[in-house]
Amino acid sequence: MPMTAWTELAKDTGADLRLDRDTSNCSIARTLEIVGEKWTILILREVWYGSSRFGDFERVLGCPRNLLAARLRMLVAEGILATESYQEPGSRSRPKYVITPKGMDLVPAVMGLLQWGDRHAADPEGPAVLARHRECGAPVGVQIRCGEGHAVQAEDVESVPGPAFRLKLVG
Amino acid sequence: MPMTAWTELAKDTGADLRLDRDTSNCSIARTLEIVGEKWTILILREVWYGSSRFGDFERVLGCPRNLLAARLRMLVAEGILATESYQEPGSRSRPKYVITPKGMDLVPAVMGLLQWGDRHAADPEGPAVLARHRECGAPVGVQIRCGEGHAVQAEDVESVPGPAFRLKLVG
DNA sequence: GATCTGAGTTTACTTTTCGATACTTAGAAG
DNA sequence: CTTCTAAGTATCGAAAAGTAAACTCAGATC
Numbered sequence: 091m092p093m094t095a096w097t098e099l100a101k102d103t104g105a106d107l108r109l110d111r112d113t114s115n116c117s118i119a120r121t122l123e124i125v126g127e128k129w130t131i132l133i134l135r136e137v138w139y140g141s142s143r144f145g146d147f148e149r150v151l152g153c154p155r156n157l158l159a160a161r162l163r164m165l166v167a168e169g170i171l172a173t174e175s176y177q178e179p180g181s182r183s184r185p186k187y188v189i190t191p192k193g194m195d196l197v198p199a200v201m202g203l204l205q206w207g208d209r210h211a212a213d214p215e216g217p218a219v220l221a222r223h224r225e226c227g228a229p230v231g232v233q234i235r236c237g238e239g240h241a242v243q244a245e246d247v248e249s250v251p252g253p254a255f256r257l258k259l260v261g
Numbered sequence: 262m263p264m265t266a267w268t269e270l271a272k273d274t275g276a277d278l279r280l281d282r283d284t285s286n287c288s289i290a291r292t293l294e295i296v297g298e299k300w301t302i303l304i305l306r307e308v309w310y311g312s313s314r315f316g317d318f319e320r321v322l323g324c325p326r327n328l329l330a331a332r333l334r335m336l337v338a339e340g341i342l343a344t345e346s347y348q349e350p351g352s353r354s355r356p357k358y359v360i361t362p363k364g365m366d367l368v369p370a371v372m373g374l375l376q377w378g379d380r381h382a383a384d385p386e387g388p389a390v391l392a393r394h395r396e397c398g399a400p401v402g403v404q405i406r407c408g409e410g411h412a413v414q415a416e417d418v419e420s421v422p423g424p425a426f427r428l429k430l431v432g
Numbered sequence: 433g434a435t436c437t438g439a440g441t442t443t444a445c446t447t448t449t450c451g452a453t454a455c456t457t458a459g460a461a462g
Numbered sequence: 463c464t465t466c467t468a469a470g471t472a473t474c475g476a477a478a479a480g481t482a483a484a485c486t487c488a489g490a491t492c
Contacts, residue, residue: 180460230406254384
């Protein structure tokens with residue numbers, strides 16, 4: 091999906107100056123800034139699988155406590171998780187972590203990673219987890235689709251400059 | 262999408278032993294092992310946008326040369342990129358990097374990240390890049406779908422133990 | 433044969449992130 | 463008022479990443 095609209099502009103202009111796409115405004119990079127750190131996606135995976143307490147995450151992930159605390163704090167600050175409290179009988183109330191709608195919106199991206207791993211890096215025994223549609227039981231996956239409702243092959247995706255497209259000078 | 266099938270098993274058994282899901286076989290984690298390092302996804306983004314040469318990546322990403330070389334080497338070793346050669350008139354032939362089918366299979370995952378960023382971390386000016394269906398021009402995005410063809414809400418995805426599901430003892 | 437060029441490699445140094453363990457804290461129970 | 467517990471903090475050495483510049487290498491040109 092080459093963006094010919096800018097690769098043409100980005101040619102050498104003869105002098106020492108040269109134009110390139112300005113990649114500072116990129117939604118992929120911005121998303122990775124938030125969820126691209128080590129453990130973050132795996133914490134979300136555990137939330138989807140039903141964990142909610144600090145100790146749950148620590149035990150099942152084996153993640154260092156200080157990193158776990160930092161990641162949880164950040165996910166809450168970003169509005170991806172929210173804290174509620176639970177109270178075990180005979181204990182004081184403690185915080186637990188639940189996913190927000192903003193966090194649920196990450197499911198397609200993570201399911202994309204899951205799907206790729208199942209296809210290209212699977213354990214010979216098969217997947218440890220199967221995702222299926224609650225209503226009909228059929229296995230689920232992610233698909234690229236267009237606004238017209240067509241399923242789209244990755245090769246048929248075309249990337250074009252958007253409203254915030256900019257060029258930058260390099261040299 | 263809690264997996265009740267194992268959260269029930271994972272209760273304290275009264276003694277000092279306790280069962281937990283064994284997360285060592287996870288397609289998400291395995292995928293992140295390969296593409297979860299810094300720069301890797303951004304390199305792939307540039308490949309999708311039309312870059313193919315070492316110097317292209319270096320200029321547009323601002324990534325250190327040593328890391329760029331390491332990431333490219335790894336992507337080729339994993340079969341996500343492949344090297345071909347190009348020849349500029351008057352120059353010797355040099356290597357360039359092209360995406361493989363295995364690499365194209367990552368598009369849904371990365372498009373998921375893009376979509377989330379556009380929705381939740383967008384620049385006020387809007388996105389720098391728009392993805393659309395080459396045939397009909399309509400904007401594209403990723404969707405969760407089941408084998409029966411239904412669009413599935415993230416909340417309606419149910420995760421159940423697969424063939425390689427294991428429990429582990431923690432204590 | 434000297435020079436140019438793009439694609440790396442190497443080196444040396446700083447900064448950031450990771451990982452393991454010890455320590456603290458706030459309330460409930462004895 | 464001491465103990466117990468889950469949820470954190472604090473600390474510190476190790477590993478990885480970032481930065482910058484010098485160096486190599488192989489062919490094409492001069």
